[in-house]
Amino acid sequence: MDRKTLGMDAExxxxxxxxxQGLILLKRNARCRLGEIDLIMYDRDTIVFIEVRRRKHAQFGGAAASVDWQKQRKLIRTARYIMSGQTGWDGYPCRFDVVAFEGDQPPIWYKDAFRP
Structure with missing residues (x-):
């Protein structure tokens, strides 16, 4: 499989x-002019912006470490832009999660992985 197919499979x-785990899907691959959010889900009373990462192994910090400060900043800006265009979302708290896949291991879910 090529990288794009592997990424889509991980998502x-x-x-x-x-x-x-009880989350409800709101949007998949939400795109705007600033970037893309892999998954937007609802967790009880919170809108969750989720970045999915896949790596073959944990070398160089692994999948989660690949969400560096630059990627975080881009995700935050993209989420703000998407939120501004959604009616009814403005009253909900939000958070940023990362779901990391490394090799054939089960996913690791980093809730509230970073904050704006």
Whole structure:
């Protein structure tokens, strides 16, 4: 499989896994002129922006470490832009999660992985 297919597979697996954890899907691959959010889900009373990362192994910090400050800043800006265009979302708290896949291991879910 090529990188794009592997990434799409990881996003699908993350979505299914998070739904099994009780989250509700709002949007998948939400794009705007500033970037893309892999998954936007609802967790009880919180809108959750989720970045899905997949790496073959944990070398160089692994999948979660690849969400560096530059990527975080881009995700925050993208989320703000998406939020501004959604009616009814403005009263909800939000958070940023990362779901990391490394090799064939089960996903690691980093709730509230970073803050704006």
């Amino acid at each position: 699908q697996r993350a979505e299914e896994w998070l739904c099994n």
